[in-house]
Amino acid sequence: MNYRIILGCILSLLIVSTVIGAFPLQQLEKGDTVSIQEFKGLNKELSNIDKNSETKLLLLWRHDKRTSVDTVKSFVEMCGKRGVPCIAVDLQNGTMEKIKEIVEKTGENVYFAHDKSGVTEDWGIFTLPVTLFLDKDNKVVNAVGYEGQYAVKVGRYVDYLTGKISEEEFKKFENTSDVNDRRSKLPKINFIKRLIEDGQPEDAKERLSKLDKKDLSMEEKLNLAEVYLKLDMPDKVEKVLEGISEYNVGAKFYRAYAVYLNGDLDKALDMLHSIEKIYPQKKKLFYLLGEIYKQKGDYKNAAEYFEKSCSNSAI
CATH class of the missing domain: 1.25.40.10 (Tetratricopeptide repeat domain)
Known part of the structure; x- marks a missing residue:
């Protein structure tokens, strides 16, 4: 041929x-439920996550990639400031000692984990790192793949989900960001x-x-x-x-x-x-x-x- x-x-x-596009996962859709217990907690038991929290974040990253490392550091800082439960899943299965060496400060509400059952392999991940936003029932609200203003965009979306800014304010940010101007x-x-x-x-x-x-x-x-x-x-x-x-x-x-x-x-x-x-x-x-x-x-x-x-x- x-x-x-x-x-x-x-x-x-x-x-x-x-x-x-706007949603960086091919096989996982908005409204799908993520079984958090499929992941293995490293620094804390995932069962201890506040089940009543209206918003949770799930970051997929790799400890051997510079972009992911920079992102997880911003992720830990952002989660600490916003006070929302956050799970950072290292798809390369680094040890907690290695992760602490990379991140330095792990944060009280950040749970580091591995994908112990390979559940993410079926999600159709286009790009890493990627952050999923989950509701209190662990249903996917949205997801953001790596692109311009990634850390800022994730933080502003959390502010919108948690009611700190209005939908109008969030849309104004979207329309005036460097990504869209x-x-x-x-x-x-x-x-x-x-x-x-x-x-x-x-x-x-x-x-x-x-x-x-x-x-x-x-x-x-x-x-x-x-x-x-x-x-x-x-x-x-x-x-x-x-x-x-x-x-x-x-x-x-x-x-x-x-x-x-x-x-x-x-x-x-x-x-x-x-x-x-x-x-x-x-x-x-x-x-x-x-x-x-x-x-x-x-x-x-x-x-x-x-x-x-x-x-x-x-x-």
């Missing part, structure tokens, strides 16, 4: 999965994608050359990376995803695909296997793994991954 056909197939399936470049990027899909790659390249690529948001970077892959320009992908690929699983998939198109099959395999358990759209990942193994002549593994891909309704 021609790799350009494979590229078109996978990218067409991938459009929805990699765009980070410039014109989005997504419409132009999406128009370029439509030109490619309509069989007008030269027109797409011309418009792409005129696009201002400075100060892109995460969502814009992901969409632009997709454009480069559709235009068979994998060398551009690494540059546009610089700075977000260490914590964004969609960006990691795009980088792995670019590496594959550049012919480094072994490196692409390593990159894909590193996100195999956490990438939400596994059918696409399995399909690409099958294609790479086929090109390497490893037909046993290729068949296994193609079978997994088919069982996930990818074809």
Whole structure:
């Protein structure tokens, strides 16, 4: 099969999965109930959390990633100031001694934990760190993935949920934040994608050359990376995803695909296997793994991954 056909197939399936919208989880939705007891408390028993609290926060992070470490420090400080129960789940299962070394101050109302049963693997996490807001019944109210003004946005949303600021005040903050005070470049990027899909790659390249690529948001970077892959320009992908690929699983998939198109099959395999358990759209990942193994002549593994891909309704 021609790799350009494979590229078109996978990218067409991938459009929805990699765009980070307001809700950064693919398989967990607002209104779903989170079983806190699925997590293992490290510094305190999770059963001691105030069950009458109207708001709880659940942070998913990794102790081996700088962005996550910076976020968990802000998280602990913010939870202390707001006085709400907070759970910080280290998905890399660091020891409490390691976490104390990183965070220094753990806070009275912050519970550090591990995902002892792997429940988060089925949530379809797009990006880390990510904070979930839970009500008193542990139902998901909302979630915020890592992006501009992350710590400020989480804090202001807690203020809104706990009644410290009104809905009007919160919306005013949303409308005047640095995240939203410039014109989005997504419409132009999406128009370029439509030109490619309509069989007008030269027109797409011309418009792409005129696009201002400075100060892109995460969502814009992901969409632009997709454009480069559709235009068979994998060398551009690494540059546009610089700075977000260490914590964004969609960006990691795009980088792995670019590496594959550049012919480094072994490196692409390593990159894909590193996100195999956490990438939400596994059918696409399995399909690409099958294609790479086929090109390497490893037909046993290729068949296994193609079978997994088919069982996930990818074809």
